[in-house]
Amino acid sequence: MSRLEAEIVVERRSERGGEFRLEAAIAGDGITVVCGPSGAGKSTLLLALVGGLRPRSGRIALDGRPLFDAGRGVDLPTRRRRIGMVFQEAALFPHLDALRNVGFGIRGRERPARARAWLARVGAADLAHRLPSELSGGERQRIALARALAAEPRALLLDEPFSALDSASRAALGDLLVELQSASGIPFLHVTHDLGEALRLGTRLVLLERGAVVQSGIPAEVIARPASLAAARAVGTENVLSGAVLRHSAELGCSEVDLGGTVVQTCTLDLPPGARVTLGLRAEEVLIALGPLGASSARNVLEGRVETLVEVGTGVEARVATPVPLRALLTPGSVRELGLEPGTTVRLVIKASAFRRLA
Amino acid sequence: MTVLPALRLSLLVAFSATLLVAAAGGLAGWILARRRFPGRDVAAALLSVPLVLPPTVTGYYLLVLLGRRGWIGAPLQSLAGWSIPFTWAACVVAAAVMAFPLMMRAARAAFEQIDPRHELAAASLGHGPLSILFRVLVPLARRGLTVGLVLAFARALGEFGATLLLAGNIPGRTQTLPLAVYEAVATGEDRTALVLALCLTLVSVAVMLVAERLGRSR
Numbered sequence: 001m002s003r004l005e006a007e008i009v010v011e012r013r014s015e016r017g018g019e020f021r022l023e024a025a026i027a028g029d030g031i032t033v034v035c036g037p038s039g040a041g042k043s044t045l046l047l048a049l050v051g052g053l054r055p056r057s058g059r060i061a062l063d064g065r066p067l068f069d070a071g072r073g074v075d076l077p078t079r080r081r082r083i084g085m086v087f088q089e090a091a092l093f094p095h096l097d098a099l100r101n102v103g104f105g106i107r108g109r110e111r112p113a114r115a116r117a118w119l120a121r122v123g124a125a126d127l128a129h130r131l132p133s134e135l136s137g138g139e140r141q142r143i144a145l146a147r148a149l150a151a152e153p154r155a156l157l158l159d160e161p162f163s164a165l166d167s168a169s170r171a172a173l174g175d176l177l178v179e180l181q182s183a184s185g186i187p188f189l190h191v192t193h194d195l196g197e198a199l200r201l202g203t204r205l206v207l208l209e210r211g212a213v214v215q216s217g218i219p220a221e222v223i224a225r226p227a228s229l230a231a232a233r234a235v236g237t238e239n240v241l242s243g244a245v246l247r248h249s250a251e252l253g254c255s256e257v258d259l260g261g262t263v264v265q266t267c268t269l270d271l272p273p274g275a276r277v278t279l280g281l282r283a284e285e286v287l288i289a290l291g292p293l294g295a296s297s298a299r300n301v302l303e304g305r306v307e308t309l310v311e312v313g314t315g316v317e318a319r320v321a322t323p324v325p326l327r328a329l330l331t332p333g334s335v336r337e338l339g340l341e342p343g344t345t346v347r348l349v350i351k352a353s354a355f356r357r358l359a
Numbered sequence: 360m361t362v363l364p365a366l367r368l369s370l371l372v373a374f375s376a377t378l379l380v381a382a383a384g385g386l387a388g389w390i391l392a393r394r395r396f397p398g399r400d401v402a403a404a405l406l407s408v409p410l411v412l413p414p415t416v417t418g419y420y421l422l423v424l425l426g427r428r429g430w431i432g433a434p435l436q437s438l439a440g441w442s443i444p445f446t447w448a449a450c451v452v453a454a455a456v457m458a459f460p461l462m463m464r465a466a467r468a469a470f471e472q473i474d475p476r477h478e479l480a481a482a483s484l485g486h487g488p489l490s491i492l493f494r495v496l497v498p499l500a501r502r503g504l505t506v507g508l509v510l511a512f513a514r515a516l517g518e519f520g521a522t523l524l525l526a527g528n529i530p531g532r533t534q535t536l537p538l539a540v541y542e543a544v545a546t547g548e549d550r551t552a553l554v555l556a557l558c559l560t561l562v563s564v565a566v567m568l569v570a571e572r573l574g575r576s577r
Contacts, residue, residue, distance in 0.1 A: 047479075050479065050483055051482075052479050077482070078479065078482035078483055079482045079483070079484075079485050079486055079487055081483070082485075083483060084483055084484075085479065085480055085483040087476050087480065091474060091476040091477060091480055093477060093480075093481075093495060093499075094499065095498045095499060104481065104484050104486075104494075105483075105484030105485055105486075107485070147480075147484070148483070148484075151483075151484045151485055153483070
């Protein structure tokens with residue numbers, strides 16, 4: 001098992017002209033998933049690792065071999081780092097067919113044969129002579145994986161490779177990724193903002209938020225117990241709730257989950273009754289109503305008391321004490337209109353589909 | 360008859376100048392598109408100056424630089440015994456300097472349009488800068504580079520003012536087609552002028568046809 005270790009500080013001009021600072025310590029074998037909202041520094045981290053961007057300080061090592069060490073003046077160029085890269089939307093060479101793309105990083109006389117073997121490996125043997133423009137998104141990512149691995153890298157970085165794909169292709173490519181990782185034994189660093197991917201693929205999860213690692217650990221644990229608000233934000237979910245599946249109702253097309261003190265309806269969960277489940281709920285999907293609610297399609301109405309109102313960006317986050325504490329995001333206008341203040345009794349209205357299963 | 364020597368010289372000059380400009384202009388365009396260094400904008404502006412200056416002024420500067428006592432001319436003369444002004448090489452230099460900005464600007468625009476991730480991908484696959492330039496950037500920038508080459512060739516073929524100052528107008532030695540046309544008209548040799556003009560037109564049409572081909576094929 002080889003291992004990628006990095007402890008770096010990167011400073012770069014952000015697109016809006018400000019200084020962006022990333023401070024990250026990463027160490028991984030297996031598949032490390034890096035998760036965070038856009039602008040958290042995920043792509044900056046990958047660029048620094050592969051040598052497309054020079055860190056201000058720190059060190060990067062692969063299998064103990066230093067790739068970058070600010071203190072000792074080591075800074076290997078990208079072509080000597082032996083780190084493979086798979087990009088969002090693949091970034092295949094548009095002027096080369098699939099076979100030549102895969103062969104691009106292979107040296108020596110066996111190039112065509114080995115490129116063909118790699119194509120077969122990723123299930124794309126029949127696509128050898130297609131140009132990237134003639135391939136689907138999923139096919140392109142298969143070729144991109146083959147291209148990167150055919151060069152025999154010692155680590156592979158993946159920059160949101162599945163973000164443009166439909167869920168079926170995602171699942172298929174996810175399985176392929178896990179298989180290729182365990183066969184190659186090299187560390188994969190997989191950047192995504194999809195928590196489901198982190199759970200399915202990751203042996204470790206690193207949460208990045210505003211240029212800093214806010215939490216890391218086993219994916220299910222990190223997602224179920226974000227250690228801080230920043231971590232919860234990085235997982236893109238302000239409300240993380242754990243409970244147990246009570247029962248399923250085929251008739252209503254939903255499941256009931258006991259969150260400890262209150263029961264909510266969710267979309268049908270693929271879990272047996274009694275199983276533990278972690279649900280995510282975005283604050284902006286929680287509606288606040290004052291009086292009794294008329295007929296509505298929302299399956300859940302929870303009564304509670306506003307505890308605090310905190311400005312978050314351009315909105316206001318209300319923390320509401322129901323049997324489980326919940327956060328709701330609203331506009332300053334609706335806060336005024338409803339006359340919300342700490343102590344106000346409110347009803348939280350939540351659609352069943354707003355609960356997402358995290359683990 | 361001055362037609363054949365003029366035609367031969369013009370083709371030689373235009374092709375040599377285009378070859379020089381392809382390399383130098385392409386390289387300069389690549390550097391401007393991909394490298395950040397202090398004074399980049401000033402460098403780009405200075406290298407583009409021949410586009411804006413009257414050709415005779417560019418020719419005058421070249422004469423000052425390359426002349427017997429010029430910054431470049433004097434060492435060339437004393438070290439290698441070369442004197443450039445008023446030779447066919449002077450025609451090439453004048454044409455190349457005039458054509459250079461066209462190629463450089465076309466190449467810069469073409470390279471700037473390429474997604475930088477392609478270079479990063481190629482580097483991560485073990486390729487160095489030169490390999491990336493020829494195996495990724497040039498093929499991807501092909502259309503823009505072709506346009507630059509055609510413009511450069513056209514400029515080199517039609518160059519008059521700078522050539523006149525640096526190379527003079529010596530029939531059989533430095534008299535290119537445009538200069539020969541001018542002289543034929545000035546001395547009232549109307550038939551010669553017509554033949555020369557037709558020659559230039561024919562070469563131009565041929566070049567455009569070839570360029571169309573290059574730009575379209577994969």
